[in-house]
Amino acid sequence: MALAAYRHLLRATRIAFPGDYHLLHAARTQARTGFDTLRSLDPDSEEAIKGIAHAEGVASILRHNVVQGKQVEGSDVIRLTIHEDTEKGDNDTVKNPFGKGGKVRVGGI
Incomplete structure (x- = not known):
């Protein structure tokens, strides 16, 4: 279980940080450190199971x-790296932030 969680985490870093070597390296180092601290635990212990669940959640x-995002050279435009796994919301909470039928008035409009 731990090995699978570790692999999922490494794959997720590769997907989340394409082309950004420094951030990719830092994320993978952090993942390795996290797994190394729990290495001596019994795989069936509660703490180990929580650590694996945490790793899967982070992934x-x-x-x-x-x-x-990466800023386009010479402009204020930022290009986002959106991939097939990126969650895309429907903006319902933005349209009605106070719940069903709620309205927001800004500046007396």
Whole structure:
């Protein structure tokens, strides 16, 4: 289980940080450090199971919710690296932030 979680985490870093060697290296180093600290635990212990669940959760967030942007040279435009796993919302919470039928008025409009 731990090996599979570690592989999922490494794949997620590759997907989340394409072309950014420094951030990719830092994320993978952090993952390695996290797994090394729990290496001596019994695989069936509660702490080990929680660590594996945490790693899977981090991998899921990296894969579905992290988008990298790069500024286009000579302009204020930022290009986002959106891939097939990126979660795309429907903006319902932006349209109705106070719940069903709610309205927001800004500046007395």
